[in-house]
Amino acid sequence: MKALLLSLLLLGSASGVVLGVFAGAAYAVQPDEVLDDPALEARARALSKGLRCLVCQNESIDESNASLARDLRILVRERLVAGDNDQEAIDFIVERYGEFVLLQPSMGGANILLWAAGPLMLLLALAMGVFYVRGRAAAPPEDEAGLSEQEQARLRDILNE
Known part of the structure; x- marks a missing residue:
């Protein structure tokens, strides 16, 4: 996969670059992470797009291939399967990793x-x-x-x- 992306980028064509960028984002969530319930999976993907990868820092965990981002995606899915609503799952992650994990932090406090x-x-x-x-x-x-x-x-x- 990496070799394919690298070859597309080296070609220098605009379509290759665009394809390489979107292919990287599309394959960040591994097949073994995907939930069987489509509604829960959609909620998990929506939540993952709002959480920052602590390794990449400018990517959401939904887009990142870092192992910590994978762990966070799995944790979000575990919380949703356990019955947490969206805010409870986010609050759990924020309590554990701090507010820096939010791509758009709250406007209150400091x-x-x-x-x-x-x-x-x-x-x-x-x-x-x-x-x-x-x-x-x-x-x-x-x-x-x-x-x-x-x-x-x-x-x-x-x-x-």
């Missing part, structure tokens, strides 16, 4: 600072830009006359020494 930091920094940068432009506009124009008579005399004295 995370509010992280959510607000981007817009606040943008506003701060815009305010600094406005103050800079206004300060430049209000600055007196540079004297284009050059050196004053006193400065020219001092310069001549230095050059004559």
Whole structure:
């Protein structure tokens, strides 16, 4: 499988790259992980798309081929088979691995600072830009006359020494 993906990527064709990207995501869930109940499997896949792979960090566990992602997918399925609803299964994973495991963390608690930091920094940068432009506009124009008579005399004295 890896050799096929590598050869498709090396070909350089756009269709090969797209096929390689989608093939990797499609084969992340192994056949032995799939639940017999299609409704439970659909719930498990939906939950897996919202959980971060702790190895890859920018992929969901549904897309990742890492062994830890596989373990998390199996754990989600075990919780669903045990009778947990979606929120209970997510809460179990978060309690065990921390809120970092969520691809979209909650907006409450300490995370509010992280959510607000981007817009606040943008506003701060815009305010600094406005103050800079206004300060430049209000600055007196540079004297284009050059050196004053006193400065020219001092310069001549230095050059004559």
